[in-house]
Amino acid sequence: MANYNLRINGKMTQVDVDSDTPMLWVLRDHIKLVGTKFGCGIAQCGACTIHLDGEAVRSCSVPVSAVGAKAITTIEGLSENGDHPLQKAWIEHDVPQCGYCQAGQIMNAASLLDKNPNPSDEDIARGMNGNICRCGTYTRIKKAIKTAAAEMS
Amino acid sequence: MTLIKTTYDRRSFMKASALGGGGMMIGFSWLASCKPGDKASDIPKEWFNVNAYLKIEKNGMVTIMSPNPEIGQNVKTAMPMIVAEELDVDWKNVIVEQAGLNTRDYTRQLAGGSQSIRQGWQSLRMAGATARRMLLEAAAKEWSVPVSELTTDAGTIKHSSGKSMGYGDVASVAGTMTVPEEVELKDPKDFKIIGTPVGNVDAPKIVTGEPLFGLDVDREGMLTAVIIHPPAFGMKLKSLDAAAAKAMPGIKDVITISTEVPEGAEYQWSDTNAFRELVAVVGNSTWQVMKAKKAVNVTWEPDSNLESSLDHEVRLTALVKKKAKEASRKDGNPTLAFKNAAQVVERTYTAPFLAHNPMEPMNFFANVTKDRAELVGPTQTPEFMSKTAAVVLGMPEDKIDIMMTRMGGGFGRRLYGHFGIEAAVISQKIGAPVKLVYSREDDMTQGTYRPAYKVTYRAALDKNNKLTGLHIRGAGAHGSPVFKDRFPAGAVDNYLVEDHTLESNISGGAWRAPRSNFMAGIESAFLDEVAEAAGKDPIDFRLELFDKAINDPVGEKNDYDPARYAGVLKMVKEKANWGANTPGVHRGVSVYYCHNSYVAQVVDLVMDNDKPKVKKVWCAVDCGIVVNPSNARNQIEGGLIDGIGHSMYSAITFKDGQPEQSNFNNYRLIRHSEAPLEIETHFVDNGIDPTGLGEPGLPPISGALMNALANATGKRMYNQPFVNDALVLG
Ligand code: FES
Ligand code: FES
Numbered sequence: 001m002a003n004y005n006l007r008i009n010g011k012m013t014q015v016d017v018d019s020d021t022p023m024l025w026v027l028r029d030h031i032k033l034v035g036t037k038f039g040c041g042i043a044q045c046g047a048c049t050i051h052l053d054g055e056a057v058r059s060c061s062v063p064v065s066a067v068g069a070k071a072i073t074t075i076e077g078l079s080e081n082g083d084h085p086l087q088k089a090w091i092e093h094d095v096p097q098c099g100y101c102q103a104g105q106i107m108n109a110a111s112l113l114d115k116n117p118n119p120s121d122e123d124i125a126r127g128m129n130g131n132i133c134r135c136g137t138y139t140r141i142k143k144a145i146k147t148a149a150a151e152m153s
Numbered sequence: 154m155t156l157i158k159t160t161y162d163r164r165s166f167m168k169a170s171a172l173g174g175g176g177m178m179i180g181f182s183w184l185a186s187c188k189p190g191d192k193a194s195d196i197p198k199e200w201f202n203v204n205a206y207l208k209i210e211k212n213g214m215v216t217i218m219s220p221n222p223e224i225g226q227n228v229k230t231a232m233p234m235i236v237a238e239e240l241d242v243d244w245k246n247v248i249v250e251q252a253g254l255n256t257r258d259y260t261r262q263l264a265g266g267s268q269s270i271r272q273g274w275q276s277l278r279m280a281g282a283t284a285r286r287m288l289l290e291a292a293a294k295e296w297s298v299p300v301s302e303l304t305t306d307a308g309t310i311k312h313s314s315g316k317s318m319g320y321g322d323v324a325s326v327a328g329t330m331t332v333p334e335e336v337e338l339k340d341p342k343d344f345k346i347i348g349t350p351v352g353n354v355d356a357p358k359i360v361t362g363e364p365l366f367g368l369d370v371d372r373e374g375m376l377t378a379v380i381i382h383p384p385a386f387g388m389k390l391k392s393l394d395a396a397a398a399k400a401m402p403g404i405k406d407v408i409t410i411s412t413e414v415p416e417g418a419e420y421q422w423s424d425t426n427a428f429r430e431l432v433a434v435v436g437n438s439t440w441q442v443m444k445a446k447k448a449v450n451v452t453w454e455p456d457s458n459l460e461s462s463l464d465h466e467v468r469l470t471a472l473v474k475k476k477a478k479e480a481s482r483k484d485g486n487p488t489l490a491f492k493n494a495a496q497v498v499e500r501t502y503t504a505p506f507l508a509h510n511p512m513e514p515m516n517f518f519a520n521v522t523k524d525r526a527e528l529v530g531p532t533q534t535p536e537f538m539s540k541t542a543a544v545v546l547g548m549p550e551d552k553i554d555i556m557m558t559r560m561g562g563g564f565g566r567r568l569y570g571h572f573g574i575e576a577a578v579i580s581q582k583i584g585a586p587v588k589l590v591y592s593r594e595d596d597m598t599q600g601t602y603r604p605a606y607k608v609t610y611r612a613a614l615d616k617n618n619k620l621t622g623l624h625i626r627g628a629g630a631h632g633s634p635v636f637k638d639r640f641p642a643g644a645v646d647n648y649l650v651e652d653h654t655l656e657s658n659i660s661g662g663a664w665r666a667p668r669s670n671f672m673a674g675i676e677s678a679f680l681d682e683v684a685e686a687a688g689k690d691p692i693d694f695r696l697e698l699f700d701k702a703i704n705d706p707v708g709e710k711n712d713y714d715p716a717r718y719a720g721v722l723k724m725v726k727e728k729a730n731w732g733a734n735t736p737g738v739h740r741g742v743s744v745y746y747c748h749n750s751y752v753a754q755v756v757d758l759v760m761d762n763d764k765p766k767v768k769k770v771w772c773a774v775d776c777g778i779v780v781n782p783s784n785a786r787n788q789i790e791g792g793l794i795d796g797i798g799h800s801m802y803s804a805i806t807f808k809d810g811q812p813e814q815s816n817f818n819n820y821r822l823i824r825h826s827e828a829p830l831e832i833e834t835h836f837v838d839n840g841i842d843p844t845g846l847g848e849p850g851l852p853p854i855s856g857a858l859m860n861a862l863a864n865a866t867g868k869r870m871y872n873q874p875f876v877n878d879a880l881v882l883g
Binding site for chain 2: 017020033040097099106
């Protein structure tokens with residue numbers, strides 16, 4: 001066990017965990033931020049997507065020891081009042097079915113829009129391919145990303 | 154005007170009361186409803202049990218407590234819409250809660266078979282209409298005017314003189330009135346909420362990551378457990394050495410558990426489980442138990458056959474070649490029809506086992522003490538879980554509370570609640586509250602799969618290219634997938650169905666649209682080939698068959714309505730402009746009826762660098778009244794993406810009893826880039842009572858895809874997943 005000082009959603013937080021603990025479980029079990037989901041544990045589904053310094057990463061495959069001083073953003077911290085353009089667009093397009101994958105989808109989309117504010121259909125398909133939605137909401141996700149992109153530009 | 158009875162034999166389906174702080178509450182059964190004239194024998198006892206509530210507060214806010222488990226089919230939004238419609242309130246003032254769900258106070262909580270809306274339709278309308286009627290009677294009393302002079306509008310009661318008051322103003326009085334024995338339902342043409350797109354009520358929580366799911370359950374002092382189940386079907390535990398694991402930080406214990414029910418007790422249908430003896434690793438945090446699991450030394454030994462997919466293939470092939478002892482259905486003289494045929498088309502189709510893979514892996518919280526058991530988690534069958542928990546834990550059922558959480562997908566998987574029982578047994582043995590968490594691998598290799606199937610179709614065409622005979626012989630693990638009384642039964646004079654079962658120790662389970670998920674696609678693909686052999690357009694060919702089923706049906710037990718069936722096919726034909734040739738676009742059509750709804754689909758496929766790409770899917774759907782068009786579209790879209798994905802990419806295969814796939818790196822699910830670029834869905838507007846949508850969108854799509862692939866590549870696909878075929882580049 002070791003102590004780690006983490007910057008999570010703008011706040012410094014200390015945790016005492018094994019150094020190989022994936023950020024996913026640090027967030028869920030120790031910080032009690034459960035918006036970040038467990039889907040596969042091997043960086044295949046994207047349900048656990050968070051940002052490290054704005055970059056989307058799969059938190060199931062990032063050990064706490066690798067985070068260092070990087071700023072961590074989770075779905076709970078994406079916006080103050082749940083009103084990030086992507087969150088609004090997700091509601092507008094009524095995207096979620098079971099909803100389980102959606103936090104990861106939104107976090108991934110946020111990082112995608114950060115790098116590419118005006119993505120084409122193909123950019124979205126490529127950029128979102130690491131995020132599985134078992135309920136099959138892909139066509140709505142695409143529309144919602146475009147709506148958010150339009151609002152942000 | 155439809156009248157509906159709230160009372161039967163002087164017993165009421167509804168219970169009204171005034172709320173302590175003002176307002177009224179109506180308790181009702183989510184499923185109960187009867188029309189005047191219904192017989193007592195048709196009315197199940199549990200319909201008199203309250204399992205849902207409707208609350209109207211002093212400020213006019215309406216709370217509807219929904220007892221239905223939410224697995225993503227969005228009943229939590231759609232069903233309260235129905236109550237609100239008859240109550241005549243503004244949807245903005247409606248709060249939907251899924252609070253206080255347990256099997257003692259609520260009966261028949263079950264989300265399966267797309268039946269929720271169909272079963273709840275009348276009872277939900279009755280609840281809303283009854284509350285509205287009581288509010289009207291209370292207002293009439295207040296104002297000393299006859300009820301007939303009153304009308305309602307979005308939560309307000311209006312008198313013909315112009316005066317008005319809010320529901321909240323009379324709710325307390327209304328709560329003390331007697332429940333009317335009969336109430337009037339709205340004419341569907343006056344619906345204001347039903348038929349308008351309403352967003353998922355949980356969406357704001359979902360997009361901000363609030364705790365909603367079973368995996369998010371957290372309690373003071375809660376431990377976490379993982380299980381180790383045998384690596385192969387047909388294996389059982391031989392020895393356990395947990396010394397190293399027990400010594401690891403945070404590990405509380407490593408134990409073996411059994412979920413076997415004691416002798417003489419009954420298994421519930423939902424207890425399907427190939428692995429009843431397991432090892433459980435229990436500790437302080439998820440990562441610690443996951444790590445310790447790797448340090449546990451377990452050895453296994455065979456206790457029955459270790460099956461392989463290659464044997465399955467050989468055995469299924471032998472079965473579809475074998476005449477059944479008895480026909481499952483026979484009309485006319487099929488032997489003669491084939492003997493006299495000018496042309497016979499024969500094709501065999503195969504599908505592999507599939508895992509459900511809901512995104513949220515199986516999990517359950519349990520706190521079992523000496524005299525109580527509290528179970529919380531994602532189950533669709535709490536009433537059955539409660540029975541099994543009682544016998545396995547040795548505790549009376551009234552000491553067991555089961556709470557359902559929102560579920561991160563189901564697809565049938567959460568009908569089988571063994572993980573809840575496992576959590577309970579672990580908690581009982583350890584003596585602490587425990588959350589059991591399955592890894593993706595634990596779940597994917599656990600079983601309850603969509604079984605592997607093989608079906609042979611034979612069609613006889615006479616010299617005029619008329620379909621004179623049809624012979625279907627099906628085989629599948631745990632049973633044949635063929636539905637003997639579905640279309641084309643009833644549309645062909647000489648018809649024969651034979652069924653075979655492949656015994657297997659690999660556990661099977663209901664998987665979204667059971668059996669239909671395979672039958673719809675292959676039936677559509679086969680009929681396409683028969684139409685081609687007959688030199689007919691595939692839609693016209695089917696329409697001829699529906700005409701026959703309408704005008705001169707064969708047999709008496711055809712469980713579909715050919716006019717509605719033909720209706721969706723005609724609709725998709727028109728909407729997709731079938732027959733118009735767009736260069737580079739290859740089309741395929743399919744139509745199917747299941748779960749009381751009719752769906753026709755057209756796939757537009759393009760070849761992109763030799764890779765097939767679904768450009769657009771057109772859907773025509775007849776599910777009666779569409780309660781919530783936004784969600785209805787979402788279900789159809791999701792279903793067809795699911796259907797494309799599984800027929801194209803997914804399979805569970807076995808070697809020596811061991812699944813060869815265990816996570817999304819080797820079990821392929823459809824992803825963004827493979828989903829259709831566009832989906833256009835149209836609904837038939839016929840005012841018929843609503844039917845299910847969670848399942849019917851899935852089955853037909855693989856047929857439309859197979860037919861479009863054939864048109865694009867010149868080759869037909871017979872074996873799922875198609876990606877294994879060299880012609881379909883993944
Ligand atoms: S849980 Fe991390 S990618 Fe699936
Ligand atoms: S909404 Fe269910 S997995 Fe995406």
